Each structure stands twice: as structure tokens, then as C-alpha cells.
Amino acid sequence: MILATSTTELRHTIRVVHASTGRPVRGLAARLEPVPHGWSLRVTRGIVVVVARTDVEDPSSPPTAVLTLTDEALAGVLVLPPVDGRPPRTVKAPLTDTELEVVLRPVPMTLSAVLTQPADGAPRTGAEVVARATSGPDPRPEVRLPELMPGTYRSAPVEWTAAFTPLDLLVDGSLLRTLTVDFTAGATRIRLVDTT
Structure with a gap:
């Protein structure tokens, strides 16, 4: 029996923060579009971490992280313009840099x-x-x-x-x-x- 192993490396981190407080926005679901072979992501404490296997080639164009706020109450007090073809409370973050920050502004209060x-x-x-x-x-x-x-x-x-x-x-x-x-x-x- 042969066991295969692979190694992954960190490719991108995305911080989603509140514009007024600077604190991480929690309650996120995230996915890649498209999903390049060997790439994956996960959300931990308001930070989206994107990793890729080291034995696969980079895609010809960078994928996009599609982020959806799962907390409807929180989404109701943030400015989230609609994104065509996406569920409400969704923002997109093209993976154009190693470290990204998505800043969400509060609604007028x-x-x-x-x-x-x-x-x-x-x-x-x-x-x-x-x-x-x-x-x-x-x-x-x-x-x-x-x-x-x-x-x-x-x-x-x-x-x-x-x-x-x-x-x-x-x-x-x-x-x-x-x-x-x-x-x-x-x-x-x-x-x-x-x-x-």
C-alpha cells in the first residue's frame, strides 16, 4: 500500500472588519470561485485563510473569495450592497494580494x-x-x-x-x-x- 501526502502553504488571509470599531466581523461563511485544484479555505475568528497545495500550479487568474454574513441581525446594521447572482449579505474579495482587508461600514444610526x-x-x-x-x-x-x-x-x-x-x-x-x-x-x- 502506498500512502500519498501533500503539503499546503498559506496563500491569502482576508480580514473582514467593522469600519468604525476595527474589530473582526464574525459569523462568516466563505467559498472560492472558481475553486482551483488543490486550493481550500476556512474561516476562523473573522479571518478567512486560503491555502493551496505546493505541488499544483497557480491558476491563470486569481480566484475570488465569496463571503456571506450568516448573522442576519449583524448584516442588518452593515452596508452590504447587493451582489448580482448572490444571496443577500454577500461581498466578494478578489484574491489579488497576500493579505486583504474587507472593511464593512455601518448603516446610518x-x-x-x-x-x-x-x-x-x-x-x-x-x-x-x-x-x-x-x-x-x-x-x-x-x-x-x-x-x-x-x-x-x-x-x-x-x-x-x-x-x-x-x-x-x-x-x-x-x-x-x-x-x-x-x-x-x-x-x-x-x-x-x-x-x-
Whole structure:
């Protein structure tokens, strides 16, 4: 009896990351198109690893990794343009480099702040509430949260970029709290006592 062995080598790694947090996006299914002889891939901790046998020739043109988010809730808060002929929540990554990064942006989200007064817990009305980025150009980007009803302030839907991760919540120009938007939901709502 003769046993055959083969050796594989790493050809590509693909990191799928959230644009605002920089964290790996988990819950991926992946496959190659086309599948060159001797090539395979697997997903581990948000990283797609592509390997190929060392005894096979490279294909004439690089294959493409087809990545599908299996977590529907997560896919609902990321910008994923439709890909013709593919299931929803799919992105394609041509294997043109050894290390690739696929960056997925969040959908526009709102931030709501419900402010109360420290003395009696009554709504804190008439304040100027602003979310200010903690990084980025100077002056720092800002998003205003107009008052919708007494003590409740809400932003328009915006893409909260990495500059706002985390963000400073200012009330009448003074820092009330540093916080992070919940990127797993379309809206973040916080309740705070205004101690500024």
C-alpha cells in the first residue's frame, strides 16, 4: 500500500472588519470561485485563510473569495450592497494580494440621550447637546442632538465613523460622558443625569 501526502502553504488571509470599531466581523461563511485544484479555505475568528497545495500550479487568474454574513441581525446594521447572482449579505474579495482587508461600514444610526436633572430627576430641557469625535481632524467632527421632547435629544441618522469610537457627549459645551454607539442596533439610547 502506498500512502500519498501533500503539503499546503498559506496563500491569502482576508480580514473582514467593522469600519468604525476595527474589530473582526464574525459569523462568516466563505467559498472560492472558481475553486482551483488543490486550493481550500476556512474561516476562523473573522479571518478567512486560503491555502493551496505546493505541488499544483497557480491558476491563470486569481480566484475570488465569496463571503456571506450568516448573522442576519449583524448584516442588518452593515452596508452590504447587493451582489448580482448572490444571496443577500454577500461581498466578494478578489484574491489579488497576500493579505486583504474587507472593511464593512455601518448603516446610518441615531443616538438618543435622555437627560434628567440631578436634584429631582425632572427632564433636563433647553440644553445644547453635541456628540464630538474623540479623534480625527482639528476641530473634531461633531453631530448635534436636537431636543425632540422635554429632556430627550436625538441625532439624525448618521454613519458613526471610527473618529466617534468612542465619542464625547457634551451638554452646553461641557463633557458629560464618553460613550460608544451600539453598533449592533440601528439606534443607541442612553439615560444620563446631567451633572455638568
